[in-house]
Amino acid sequence: MNRIKYVTVLILSFFTLCLFGFSPHEASAGEREKTAYVDVAVATLWTEPGLLRNIDAPSALNPVEIDNWLQAMNYEDKLWLVGNLETQALYGSKVTIIEESGEWVKVAAANQPTPRNETGYPGWMPKKQLKLGRTFEKQHNRGLALVKAPKAWLYKDSKHHSKFMQVSFDTRLPLLQVKKDKVKVMTPGDGVKWMNKKDVSIHKGESQIPSPTGEDIVQSGKEFLGLPYLWAGMSGFGFDCSGFTYSMYHANGITIPRDSSIQAQFGRKVERDNLQPGDLLFFAYDNGKGKVHHVGMYIGFGKMIHSPNTSTHVRIDEIKTSGYGEEYAGARRYID
Structure with missing residues (x-):
């Protein structure tokens, strides 16, 4: 194991074991019963359920209207978010459901290490922005398309005639097929989609991402x-x-x-x-x-x-x- 991957494992293990005395075997067993996947380009996690102002409504939709939300807010509107938001989670990322309250769920966003929760960074989000994604989960062993462009489009068709969703840098989706200038990927709740090959890097899995400088x-x-x-x-x-x-x-x-x-x-x-x-x-x-x-x-x-x-x-x-x-x-x- 190279030093970079060791750092990642060390941090995750520290939060899981040292801070909480939590068994990794027990954690994975529990996660299988409670995991879901983010079904919008960017899910915003709040400190409490139902904190949204009217201006925040676009952030809680599925599909989310993230650009409309951000463009509608002035400085004071954005400043109000300080202390009311926890973090965000990207399309296709795994969360562990901790608690439910009406149309809201408290989740822990995986791979965002924090001493606050052993399974990920906690916060509240609308339930409708999640999918159980069992079929999606099974596709993860086929390869990985990692978005390296600041933003990238998913398309409904291989000829890229019909746009489906714009996703963010660092979004990870299961890779199904690679062609000359395009890739086919699996989504959490909407089946197969296509992307421009130039917008992603392709890997056999997380552990195969090359060590950076x-x-x-x-x-x-x-x-x-x-x-x-x-x-x-x-x-x-x-x-x-x-x-x-x-x-x-x-x-x-x-x-x-x-x-x-x-x-x-x-x-x-x-x-x-x-x-x-x-x-x-x-x-x-x-x-x-x-x-x-x-x-x-x-x-x-x-x-x-x-x-x-x-x-x-x-x-x-x-x-x-x-x-x-x-x-x-x-x-x-x-x-x-």
Whole structure:
């Protein structure tokens, strides 16, 4: 097992075993009874059921209207989301159902490590945005199509005449067939669909995603320069700070914790004079001595790429920029 895959396994095992004393065998047995799959391009997870304002209605539909939702909100509307959203989960990703309340379910989003829940990141979402997906689940051993474009279209037909759904960067779908310029994939609840081959990378499975360099991860991040910030965002439609760093790593085959404060506890500590592209940079209250509240990614030459806050977008800044330089709290490396 190479070091990158070891980091992923170590983090997941730590949350499962060390924090909770939870048996992996018992977890998988329980999951089989309660798992479902996200059936919309991006599912938004809330802190409580039914918190939606009228303006948030497009985010709770199936099919979801994520662009309409984001474009309708002004700065104050987006700022209200802070503290009311937990995270997001992409099309086809697995969740474990924890609790139900009317038309809402509390789920744990798989592969988003957190000490808050051993099976994934918890939050509430509309039940209608999920599918049990037993047929979908059986297709996972056939190969993997991983979306590498910021956004990509699924088509109903092989000639790409009829669009079905636009999905995000880092979306993973079972691969059924590869042709010269297109691929056939399976969806959670709508059968077979087609994609442009140029929009995806093709792998035999998760473990076969090639080990990236730090520059690879930086290049992934640069594809999103100018993308507006979204609290709890985890997609090519909008990222928060740790959603951005998590997604750049995850799309390159490395699973790191979901939140910046936990990302700061794993990987390998790196001194400031030894930073390399791809290293994660952390910023904390009380001049860097308090709680970590922000993360960026080092790109070289004293600069970082990050998704700072609701008022702005994914951008490149000097580490020493006012508001960051004085709060620098250290760096972590998740790759060799």
